[in-house]
Amino acid sequence: MVLEFAVLGLLHESPLHGYELKKRLDAVLGRMRAFSYGSLYPCLTKLEQAGYITRDASGGAGRRSKVVYKLTAEGKEHFQGLANEAGPSQWEDDAFGVHFAFFSHTDAETRLRILEGRRSRLEEQREGLRARLTRAREALDAYTLALQNHGLESVDREVRWLNELIAVERTGGLDSRRGPVTNDPHTVS
Amino acid sequence: MVLEFAVLGLLHESPLHGYELKKRLDAVLGRMRAFSYGSLYPCLTKLEQAGYITRDASGGAGRRSKVVYKLTAEGKEHFQGLANEAGPSQWEDDAFGVHFAFFSHTDAETRLRILEGRRSRLEEQREGLRARLTRAREALDAYTLALQNHGLESVDREVRWLNELIAVERTGGLDSRRGPVTNDPHTVS
DNA sequence: GTTAGCATGTAAGGAGTTACATGATTTT
DNA sequence: AAAATCATGTAACTCCTTACATGCTAAC
Numbered sequence: 266m267v268l269e270f271a272v273l274g275l276l277h278e279s280p281l282h283g284y285e286l287k288k289r290l291d292a293v294l295g296r297m298r299a300f301s302y303g304s305l306y307p308c309l310t311k312l313e314q315a316g317y318i319t320r321d322a323s324g325g326a327g328r329r330s331k332v333v334y335k336l337t338a339e340g341k342e343h344f345q346g347l348a349n350e351a352g353p354s355q356w357e358d359d360a361f362g363v364h365f366a367f368f369s370h371t372d373a374e375t376r377l378r379i380l381e382g383r384r385s386r387l388e389e390q391r392e393g394l395r396a397r398l399t400r401a402r403e404a405l406d407a408y409t410l411a412l413q414n415h416g417l418e419s420v421d422r423e424v425r426w427l428n429e430l431i432a433v434e435r436t437g438g439l440d441s442r443r444g445p446v447t448n449d450p451h452t453v454s
Numbered sequence: 455m456v457l458e459f460a461v462l463g464l465l466h467e468s469p470l471h472g473y474e475l476k477k478r479l480d481a482v483l484g485r486m487r488a489f490s491y492g493s494l495y496p497c498l499t500k501l502e503q504a505g506y507i508t509r510d511a512s513g514g515a516g517r518r519s520k521v522v523y524k525l526t527a528e529g530k531e532h533f534q535g536l537a538n539e540a541g542p543s544q545w546e547d548d549a550f551g552v553h554f555a556f557f558s559h560t561d562a563e564t565r566l567r568i569l570e571g572r573r574s575r576l577e578e579q580r581e582g583l584r585a586r587l588t589r590a591r592e593a594l595d596a597y598t599l600a601l602q603n604h605g606l607e608s609v610d611r612e613v614r615w616l617n618e619l620i621a622v623e624r625t626g627g628l629d630s631r632r633g634p635v636t637n638d639p640h641t642v643s
Numbered sequence: 644g645t646t647a648g649c650a651t652g653t654a655a656g657g658a659g660t661t662a663c664a665t666g667a668t669t670t671t
Numbered sequence: 672a673a674a675a676t677c678a679t680g681t682a683a684c685t686c687c688t689t690a691c692a693t694g695c696t697a698a699c
Contacts, residue, residue: 282678295602296583296605296608296609300659300660302678302680303659303661303680303681303682306680307659307680331667362601366597367597369595406558406629408556409555416484416485416486420485430600439596440595457687472650490687491651492687492690493687496653496687519651
């Protein structure tokens, strides 16, 4: 599950309480996803029961307990395990972005496999889109056509981004590099 | 609801049975969304009970009934109503694409309002992203940074696309034009 | 004659949201 | 002292998926 993975990933960096966790979550996930407290708190309870995190209710004096969550050893292990899986579920839309956000916890081999998996998944989708567009071009109204074209270009763009990332990965990974890897038209070949 | 809207929109063009409907749904929604039969068939039942569509079980001879669904007058009216609403729920990620796909059923004024609403929504998100990136640039690891940059560029790209569409809209709308509106680097000013 | 695709549905359950309930702390 | 924001949680509900159950029809 995406939320569980992201929570473990964030707690991997430092212990946090729920409220702060949600803000980081919103920041890390950006536009891809947004979770409410109504799913975050139950998720934390679940992770605690599973033994992956511990709650430290630092109830200073009469304060309403501000609960700080912290990754356990098993939690760390579990997260490493999840971060280093490389199956189809790692390159589906939803999961891919989240896994990518925690790529610094994923080993080089798995990173490459996930990036390549994602790319071929997108290439499939692209071929499907292209086929439909050339087949049905005349039957579609102008707005549907514009949307489909925009979608096609989005896929194209992500594929180019992945190509760059894969190239970088093959020469040591992003961490060993200085410039940002972006899709800016100027930097794309 | 997105699924209901899309079903009504597709049936607006011609009567269809469930299986064919799903294929069209997959085609129209493209990468933005995918629904299973497990939600499509109950949705059709619901729309029928609401009086928006009728089922015509053309059970030719001993065949297992191949149920053809058809929009009723109220269904048509209801769809027009939905297609011509212009509130925040029309420019949120999920809804926007679907509404756009059926823009030929939306009047020019509403189209413009939805496009502008979507644009300002994205501009907000973009400012949030930019702020975070300039603030925390050094604190983020390389992969998170790459992801955030890619996200930022995606938003930028969609804003440019919307700018083009809005410009076209102000001079008569997409239907009255020949060329495709794409985001191809060459065609963007 | 068997595989693949066409075709329709249901039941159980997963994942998440909304709305609510509560209260502390900081800023204005 | 009011408003904003920090902070934690729960219950009911919505939407959708998965897995199952069933059977037809075309192609190889």
